[in-house]
Amino acid sequence: MSLTYRSDIDGLRAIAVGSVVLFHARIPPFDGGFIGVDVFFVISGFLITSILYREMVADTYSLVDFYDRRIRRIFPALFTVLAVTTALCALMLMPRQMMAYVGTLPPSALFYANIHFEQLLNYFGPKADETPLLHLWSLAVEEQFYIIFPLLLFALMRIGGRERGRRVAVGALGAIALFSLAYSQSIVRTDASGAFFLLTSRAWELLAGALLALLAWPRVSQRVANAIAVAGALGILVPVFALSQESTFPGFAAVPPVLGAVAIIYAGAFAPDGIVSRVLSLKGMVYVGRISYSLYLWHWPLLVLAAMWKGRHTTYIESGVVVAVAVILSALSLKYVETPLRRADTFGGNRLKRIGMGAVAIVVTLVVAFDLQMVGQGFFSISPLGAAAEAAADDKSRFQRDCNNNAKFWTPAEMKPISRCALGPGADKGTYDVLVWGDSHAGATFIGIAEEAAALGQTARLQSMAGCPPLIGGLARRDQFTPGVCAAFNAAVLDEIKRVKPKVVVLVGRWALWTARASSAFTLVTDELPGGEERSRDNSNRVFAHMVERTVAELRALGPQVVLIGQSPEYQPAPVRCVATAEFYRKGDSAACYDQTRKAALKVVGPGNEVLAAAALRHSGVAAVPMADVFCRDDSCTAGVGLRFYYVDTDHLSATGARHAARSDLLRQAIASALAAGSSGSASAKP
Numbered sequence: 003m004s005l006t007y008r009s010d011i012d013g014l015r016a017i018a019v020g021s022v023v024l025f026h027a028r029i030p031p032f033d034g035g036f037i038g039v040d041v042f043f044v045i046s047g048f049l050i051t052s053i054l055y056r057e058m059v060a061d062t063y064s065l066v067d068f069y070d071r072r073i074r075r076i077f078p079a080l081f082t083v084l085a086v087t088t089a090l091c092a093l094m095l096m097p098r099q100m101m102a103y104v105g106t107l108p109p110s111a112l113f114y115a116n117i118h119f120e121q122l123l124n125y126f127g128p129k130a131d132e133t134p135l136l137h138l139w140s141l142a143v144e145e146q147f148y149i150i151f152p153l154l155l156f157a158l159m160r161i162g163g164r165e166r167g168r169r170v171a172v173g174a175l176g177a178i179a180l181f182s183l184a185y186s187q188s189i190v191r192t193d194a195s196g197a198f199f200l201l202t203s204r205a206w207e208l209l210a211g212a213l214l215a216l217l218a219w220p221r222v223s224q225r226v227a228n229a230i231a232v233a234g235a236l237g238i239l240v241p242v243f244a245l246s247q248e249s250t251f252p253g254f255a256a257v258p259p260v261l262g263a264v265a266i267i268y269a270g271a272f273a274p275d276g277i278v279s280r281v282l283s284l285k286g287m288v289y290v291g292r293i294s295y296s297l298y299l300w301h302w303p304l305l306v307l308a309a310m311w312k313g314r315h316t317t318y319i320e321s322g323v324v325v326a327v328a329v330i331l332s333a334l335s336l337k338y339v340e341t342p343l344r345r346a347d348t349f350g351g352n353r354l355k356r357i358g359m360g361a362v363a364i365v366v367t368l369v370v371a372f373d374l375q376m377v378g379q380g381f382f383s384i385s386p387l388g389a390a391a392e393a394a395a396d397d398k399s400r401f402q403r404d405c406n407n408n409a410k411f412w413t414p415a416e417m418k419p420i421s422r423c424a425l426g427p428g429a430d431k432g433t434y435d436v437l438v439w440g441d442s443h444a445g446a447t448f449i450g451i452a453e454e455a456a457a458l459g460q461t462a463r464l465q466s467m468a469g470c471p472p473l474i475g476g477l478a479r480r481d482q483f484t485p486g487v488c489a490a491f492n493a494a495v496l497d498e499i500k501r502v503k504p505k506v507v508v509l510v511g512r513w514a515l516w517t518a519r520a521s522s523a524f525t526l527v528t529d530e531l532p533g534g535e536e537r538s539r540d541n542s543n544r545v546f547a548h549m550v551e552r553t554v555a556e557l558r559a560l561g562p563q564v565v566l567i568g569q570s571p572e573y574q575p576a577p578v579r580c581v582a583t584a585e586f587y588r589k590g591d592s593a594a595c596y597d598q599t600r601k602a603a604l605k606v607v608g609p610g611n612e613v614l615a616a617a618a619l620r621h622s623g624v625a626a627v628p629m630a631d632v633f634c635r636d637d638s639c640t641a642g643v644g645l646r647f648y649y650v651d652t653d654h655l656s657a658t659g660a661r662h663a664a665r666s667d668l669l670r671q672a673i674a675s676a677l678a679a680g681s682s683g684s685a686s687a688k689p
Contacts, residue, residue, distance in 0.1 A: 010270040011045060012291030013282025014263065018042045019294035021242050023301045023328075026137075027321035034245025036125075037259040039140045040207050040252070041238060042298075044263035046144055047211025054152055055168075055215060058159050068152050070353040072145075073360040075295075078343040079335050080141070081363045083299040084110065087134055088370065090307055096586045097384050098392040099132065099310065100374070106135045107371035111364050113145040120199035126247035131309060137302040139199050146201045147208050155212075172216050175209050182206035183257075190253035191411040197252060204252070210260050214267060227273030230265050235278050237262025248410065296332035296340065304328050313575055313583060387592065387645060388585025394578045394647035397656035399449035401425070406445050407467040412487050414494050418465070420502075425452040426461025434463035434502060435677065437562075439495055440510035442468040446654040447510050447567065450664030454673060463504070465495045471511040473549035474556055476528030478516070479537060499560055505680025506673065507557050510567045512653060513610025516546045547613045554617050554624055563623045563676035568611035570629040570663070571603035572653040577641035579651075596641050603630055603639045623679065625672045632666045 018041035025035025057063040084107070091103045109118035116139040123129040123136075130136055158171035186203035189196055197203045222230070237258040249255060270279045281287065290297070304324045308316050316324065384392070405423035407416065420432045428434055436455045438448045445466040452462035465472075469480050470488035474496065478488040499507065515524045520542035528534040528545050530552075550566075557564050580595035604611075611628055618626035633639050633648065642648050648659030655663065663669050 008270060008274075009288050010274070010279040010282040011049070011267060012294075013284065013287035014041065014266055015045060015291035015294040016287045016289075017238060017282070018045070018263075019297050020290065021238075022298065023325055026302055026305055027318075027325055028315060029318060029321060031243050033247065034242045034249065036247075036251075037238070037241045037245065037256065040256050040259045041263045042140065043144070043204065043207035044211040044214075044260055044267070047208035048215050048267055049211075050148065051151075051155070051212035051215035054155055055159075058156060059164060063156060065152060066353055066357070068148075070356055072148060073357055074344045074346075076141070076145070077360045077363055078339045079296045079299055080138075081111075081367065082335060082339050083296075083303065084135075084367055087303040087307075088374075090303070091134065092374075094307055094311055096392055096582055097389065102132070103134060104371050104374045106133065107374075108368055109142070110135045110138045111367040111371075113142045115139050116142040116146075116199040116201070120195045124195060125198050131306060131315070134303040134306045136306075137298065143199075143201050143204050144208070147205060151208075151212070168216060168218075172213060175212055175216070179206040179209035179213065182209070183254075186256070187253035190250055190255075194250075194411070207252075207256065207260050210264055211267075214264050219268060222269075222272050224273045224276065227269040227271075228276040228278070231269035231273060231276050231278035234262040234265025234269060237265065250410070293329070293332040293336050296335040297328055300331045300335070301325060301328040304331075313579055384582070385585045388582050390645040391578045391581035391585065391592075391647060394642075394656055394658070395576075395582075395650050397647070397650055397658055398446070399657045399660070401448050401452070401464050402442075402445040402657075405448075405464045405466060406442065407465075407491060409467050409469055409487055409491075412467065412491055414490070417494060417498075420463055423465070424461055424463040425449075426456045427459065428461035429463075433461060435460040435504055435680070436462040436506045436508060436673070437465060437495075437499060437502075437504045438462060438508045438510060439465045439472040440567075441466060441470050441472070441512055442654060443512045443569070444472070444508075444510035446650070446656070447660050447663065449657050450655075450660035450662070451508060451669070451673060453661065454664045454670060455677070458674065458677065460505075460677060463502075465498070467491050469515075471513070471516060471526070471549075472509045473511075473526075473546075473553045475530055475549045475552040476526050476534070476545050479525045479527055480523060496556070499557070499562065503560075504562050506565060506676040507562045508565045508567060508673070509553070511569070513546070513569045513614070514572065514606050514653075516542050517609040517613070518606050543609065546610065547616075550613050550617050551620075554621050558621055558623055563680045564621070564625070565672050565676050566614040566618055566624065566626040567669075568614055568626060568628045568630060569607040570633055570648075570653070570655060570659075571598065571639045571641075572606050573598060573641050573649060574652055576651045577649050578647050581647075596643075598639050600630065600634045600637050600639055603634060623676075625676060627669050627672045629663060629669075632663050632668055 018038035021032060021035035021038035024032035025038070054063065054068070088107065091100055095103060106115065106118065109115040115135065119125070119133070119136060119139050123133065125136070155171060158174050159167040161167050161170045182202060182204070183206040186197050186206065189203065241255075241259050245251065245255065266278060266282075269276065273279060301324075304327060305316065305321065308320060308324050312320070401423060405418050407418060420434060421430055424434050426434065436451065438444050438451055445464060448462070448464040448466070452464070455462040467488065470478050470491055472492060472495070474492055477486070516526045520539040522537050525537045525542045526545040526549060527537065527541070528548065531545065531548055533541065534545055554564055554566070577595050581592040584592035584595060607630060611630065615626045615628065618624045630639065633641070646658055647656055648662055650656045
């Protein structure tokens with residue numbers, strides 16, 4: 003397709019960046035707005051391939067010219083944002099946060115941020131909200147693509163003359179695109195981060211735009227073009243509203259927005275007066291498209307820093323204010339940074355000098371990162387208490403980190419092996435005496451119970467799936483789950499119990515999610531009770547009691563003793579965050595961060611714990627441990643003592659907290675008594 007300026011493509015950029023910004027701002031219902039990046043990839047592939055093809059046909063192609071244009075397009079706004087973000091982080095972030103940020107500067111400046119973040123975090127996970135430069139993964143994907151693509155296209159175009167070279171290029175690039183898409187789909191469940199971040203699984207999206215530029219597309223009537231454009235718009239807009247961060251993405255799920263962008267660009271060439279082109283060509287849309295690159299760069303660091311400053315996610319109004327600031331900064335960037343430095347006569351038109359200045363920008367960023375890393379946390383003053391609070395947020399055992407079963411993609415074949423997720427003399431043999439079974443709270447609590455069991459010469463095994471209560475007879479309805487995964491996991495755990503025959507099964511969960519905090523998203527349902535499929539708090543409480551009763555009865559019928567662990571108090575805000583913030587920003591006044599009244603704690607955890615206590619009274623061989631009594635004395639509950647913190651966040655115990663609980667008389671005696679009363683020995687099982 004020929005390359006002339008098209009206002010509808012700027013408008014398409016506006017749709018892409020708007021989707022991403024609204025998603026990042028957590029403004030419903032744009033839950034699938036992350037697909038805007040896929041649209042950007044298509045636009046980029048189309049425009050740059052169009053330019054390269056035109057130059058190759060005219061024999062004016064120059065690799066130096068290409069990288070000169072990329073530097074003029076990418077570097078001015080990027081390194082301005084990096085400089086300002088680094089300054090803001092130095093002013094606002096606490097020491098450990100600042101050091102984490104500094105670690106992301108070199109990957110961002112050297113365009114391998116996608117590789118760095120793929121190894122570090124989940125794009126949709128909680129750590130993403132504390133990573134100001136996370137959005138630069140997509141820029142890294144593009145730049146890695148453009149290191150290879152111009153050379154590859156040039157080589158393909160040289161085969162057999164101009165027209166044959168174009169056909170060869172189309173065939174070869176089409177094959178690569180299909181391979182990339184197939185690869186993306188093949189790993190999207192087993193390696194979700196790799197599928198999301200890496201060039202190998204994203205190249206097909208850029209190549210879709212490239213093929214659009216290279217193919218000799220047939221002309222169509224304006225009526226047909228209008229229909230194609232509308233279909234393309236639906237291919238983009240429907241995923242914006244239908245997908246969410248819990249969706250399996252990219253893989254085949256990215257095909258609709260990618261083909262949607264291809265369809266709009268294609269149809270716009272033949273129906274410039276069509277409804278889609280007219281909407282995209284509105285002055286406001288075109289202007290947002292012109293600032294889209296800067297807006298993409300600015301919005302995410304500002305949203306992240308605002309949330310970190312507040313200590314919570316920003317409200318809709320706060321997010322709106324932050325986005326408005328980002329728009330203003332983007333407009334200023336376009337006028338005073340991008341446009342002046344994008345001109346071909348910058349630095350007297352000397353291409354090598356411009357490339358040299360780009361290299362200088364990278365080197366300066368690396369030097370700043372190195373200097374900040376060298377001065378370390380000592381440069382950012384915080385008290386020993388504040389430093390201990392910051393460190394406590396990472397106080398997790400390896401079992402909690404390594405042994406959680408993925409609620410999104412789990413299958414029985416992916417069950418964590420006993421040898422990897424057990425502690426004690428029987429671990430390597432694939433046997434255990436104590437099973438700790440539950441959700442992420444089980445993972446947090448396990449280390450304390452396991453160490454106490456090991457001290458008694460017993461082996462403890464962890465079986466956990468975040469958000470999935472260890473209960474039989476219903477479904478945990480939670481948005482992040484693939485339907486039925488929780489029930490399937492619990493059934494598999496029950497099968498392992500039948501096979502291994504442990505002496506004791508310990509059930510641990512965040513019971514408040516299904517009782518006091520039950521909602522339409524966090525609800526237990528069952529078809530075993532009349533009206534049991536209703537999604538409401540009252541029904542969830544009713545189903546919870548039913549599932550506890552059924553689970554306890556089935557476990558006792560299999561032989562093991564059962565210990566029901568009542569939920570520990572929840573805190574708001576997280577004590578470690580509260581203390582660190584108070585010590586860093588206010589230089590003290592953190593005493594109130596540790597405590598809450600027993601009445602306030604039981605309002606949240608009491609209903610679930612009462613159900614457990616009642617079940618224990620009805621069954622022999624069952625004990626309930628009221629964890630509130632471990633962390634509360636008289637009318638006050640505490641989240642830590644001095645430099646020892648019992649929680650890593652609002653509700654999960656730290657490794658320190660788990661050990662504190664396990665050494666308490668209540669839990670220690672419950673486990674010891676259950677082991678003494680349990681069946682003698684446990685059968686072998688394959689790890």
